[in-house]
Amino acid sequence: MAVRKARILILYTGGTFGMDADTLAVPELSPTQLERRLLKRVPELPQIAQCRVKIVMNRDSAHLGPPDWVEIAQTIQEHWQAYDGVVVLHGTDTLSYTASALSFLLRPCRIPVVLTGAQRPLAAIRSDARRNLISAVELAAHEAGQSHRSLSQVSVFFNEILFQGNRARKRSAVDFAGFESPKAPALARVGTSIQVFGKGSMARGKASRLGKAPRFEPSFSSKVLMLHLTPGFPSGAVQRLLPSLEGLVLVAFPSGTAPTHQPEFHELLHAAQVRGLPVMVVTEGVGVTGSEYRAGKEMLSAGCLWSGAMTPECAYVKASLLLGQKNGRKDLLKWWNIELANEGSSQR
Secondary structure, eight states, X not given: OOOOOOEEEEEEEXXXXXXXXXXXXXXXXXXXXXXXXXXXXXXXXXXXXXEEEEEXXXXXXXXXXXXXXXXXXXXXXXXXXXXXXXEEEOOSTTHHHHHHHHHHHTOSOOSOEEEEOOSSOTTSSSOSHHHHHHHHHHHHHTTTTOSOOTTOSEEEEETTEEEEGGGOEEOOSSSSOOEEOTTSOOSEEESSSXXXXXXXXXXXXOHHHHTTSOOOOSOOOSXXXXXXXXXXXXXXXXXXXXXXXXXXXXXXXXXSOOOTTSHHHHHHHHHHHHHTOOEEEEXXXXXXXXXXXXXXXXXXXXXXXXXXXXXXXXXXXXXXXXXXXXXXXXXXXXXXXXXXXXXXXXXX
């Protein structure tokens, strides 16, 4: 009896992957044209799975935002009963934001949703697009038909490594190894075979706890600002922006510290607290808690919310999602330190 090939939906959103190799412009493509192009450049696809191509949008990822995250998520939800996995072809610059958003919008994720892209167009002679697509389809089809699939979650595949979607970050615009996951281990590695590490992030004893959170509306606040703290941070200028904001995400120094020696910085935090404006603190550093140094403790004492092991991109998306709910600030305060999609929230 022949084994049924996995059914994989390939969603195209634009980006470098499908750009013209010479002009790096986004061409107009119909689904039929795109499918023909993929099969011409990647003829192995039918050997891996039954693939269907659907164009959701065709834009540079720098132009994608919350409405597009919602459209991609809704497209996946409309089709995932009919497919064993989904591959999302996406531009690399904002891919980590979209992956984070999908991790919240699709919870609980029933099938593998693998985001990938390319540093060079598929049409280029020396491109990473072809191998990224082949491996992403293989990963989306991995363990198809089994009752428990370890990769049933939102993930990011790039250059042989599968990362948890809301823990991945773009690290380079020129290296084929364009992504990293500094605060969480990789999910899998693709070499001569597919090596899955552990049981997958959503199956590490957390599924029941994560499932207790409500299903959030696909609504994001457009009034969340994320800023990197710097020496000599212009706190006064930022304070003047507070009336127009619903949330402020501060990217602290790598050790979770800030210029708390500046009176103006304390005035900024106090003004935010008086206004009831939530201030979330995240760091690009690894293994910090935000409370080891006095310069970090002072932010927590001022009412800031620590972001645990979240990436800055994920912290921004989570803040925007929670503040976009009906109860806004109340929902953020309730769910900020609770893991919703294994994103690395603090549990203190």
